[in-house]
Amino acid sequence: MRVALFLTCFNDTVFPDTGRAVVRLLERLGHTVEFPLAQTCCGQMHFNTGYQREALPLARNFVDVFGEYDAVVAPSGSCAGMVRHFYPRLAEVSGSASFASAVDEIRPRVHELSEFLIDVAGVEDVGAYFPHRVTYHPTCHSLRMLHVADKPLRLLRNVRGLELTELGGADECCGFGGTFAVKNAETSTAMLADKVRHVLDTGAEVCTAGDNSCLMHIGGGLSRLRTGVGTLHLAEILASTEDEPYGVTA
């Protein structure tokens, strides 16, 4: 099985540790991971902000770059969701039958990290060790667009040393929403305040999730208030072992 890492432009640029963690995790599980260097951005930000015309060439590039792989793994629910949920719409906009069929063909092979581990690799215990109190925020697109359900939690429950605490109001949006956090910054802040309150209520040292964009938002609030609570992508917890422990980035 040829496995490609679709890291996302955002992780590539701002959170490279997450990419390294996915590589380390998948290699530890016996997979050979490729990172096709021609990948850039799936087009989600353009698409969600209304710039469909600008998103289209990026979607075409994605299909070209990843078309040859058996599985495409993304440590991002929202970017995987963009491909699976909205690429058919872009294909309609393009009016191209060949692009539409390429999209249909690639969609089922694109997996968010927890989906890949459980559904494709068939593993719930990835052999990780992370001796910390952790709470998990299910990001909106992984929850409601991809329906990953409790897959990330099943993976976390199998991490040795990890104490999982339940997050109140877990399925409520943290208020990020891409350009929403800029266009309606104050409403976004009000949503963030409640998410931060719930995270603090858990007494966790670390808040984890499957999307670094949401974690950047939650972590930005936690850090501004000097709460001493960090954020860490799910991949980095799952990559952590007793021999090679990962630190908390906050």
Add this chain to the structure above:
Amino acid sequence: MTFLGMPPVGQGNLHGRPFPGEARKALANDQQRANLRKATGTIRGKRAAVVGELDDWEELRLAGAAIKDQVLYDLPALLEQFEAAFTAAGGVVHWARDAAEAGAIVTGLVQAAGARHVLKVKSMATQEIELNEVLEAAGITARETDLAELIVQLGHDQPSHILVPAIHRNRAEIREIFRREIPGVDPALSDRPADLAGAARTYLREQFLDATVAISGANFAVAETGTLCVVESEGNGRMCLTLPKTLISVVGIEKLLPTWQDLEVFLQLLPRSSTGERMNPYTSFWTGVTPGDGPSDVHVVLIDNGRTRVLADEIGRQALRCIRCSACLNVCPVYERVGGHAYGSVYPGPIGAILSPMLTGFGDHADVNTTLPYASSLCGACFEACPVRIDIPEVLVHLRAGAVDAKRGKKVPTAEQLAMKALGWVFSSPRRLEAAQKAGWAGSAPLGGERGKIGALPGPVIGGWTSARDAPTVPRESFRSWWKKSGRTRPGSPGVGPGEPGSRAALAGEVARPPSDPELTTGEPS
């Protein structure tokens, strides 16, 4: 400019001020936020419990969506079928293209009945066309009889929720409104809900006995039988529907159901989605006139007011499936915090964010409607809760695309257009992305300070973010630059995107070179 045959634009209570500023004001209202948090939380819990009881909830949602889609597909024929059946049963059908026509028709009917006072059954359509204001201008007093609408009316206020119009008020505020506005009310009135309801009941009973004309909306209009249906909780609606001589119902053309049997689906979907009840207490049906039983002068005013405009939009038309249950409001994290007034329309919350701009011909107005498609984080909770499966995030994104496309070709591009274009250019080539990553590090690292995090900064974009959140700096080494040095890339792997055709081989050669910095090849982050 208006062309013959162009669908009418929605008029009425649909044109408030831009969302971000109104939301900012609403966020500062601590009392309203506490009320909304409590009320939406309670309704969410009730809804989840009664929806969870049904094994076939998803099938019901699919059926509801399919029946409504059939209505939209067959709308002209079904409207004529309804007209024929309603007329045959002794009712009179009126057609209104917009709010102004509807207001004039209703005013004329009330004047013909010789009435100066009318009773209102809770109705979104009449709020949409601002009927109370139109009647008042003609010297006719309209009295709301739904308890929450009465609170809003007596408080000289606007509804802020579809189902619970006074959701922004708590019991102390309601007591103050009643003590101030209801003639002869006990000055020692307590703030207990039962006492407040009692005061309203005493006041409304007098109104019911005097009225000769009532005005309602309808939840459903059955084409097959010509039957109208109102679903309610209090029974005040039924008083209005049965006691007066004249009954006028203002109904949107999308409210049709093809057959009586279709009610089976919707009378399961609606109460569970709206009040979180298995069944609502009062469901009233009437089919024209029944001699000796109820009103003898029965009218329906079928309104378009922008609906055919929505119908013409292939993606947006699903909004016309809406049965006004307000489940999307109760689960919306934006609505819960800003309340209904910020949406500047009779239709607040997620459904309002798509319906109001489409009814009004989004893009033509310097008002709330250009901002509503952005009043969402696209979290998708609304779609999940919608009993007729309106994919609200899909329509929001579609409306954003329409807004962006409408601005294309203008001589002076906006800052956002320039930024999106620049990012599109960067992402069209991995080399440019790599250069931008280096520039991102160079630009952001000095802002990081001792903590390595960016604090509050001025500016329209970064200022909004950093007002309440730190921002990360861009690390010196991107993942792709680490990957290339890690020795994992095999020669021949695809290397370059569509921006630079024909250069795959060149890049493969480049990455096959030995890494230049041995310290960065270990595969471990520093």
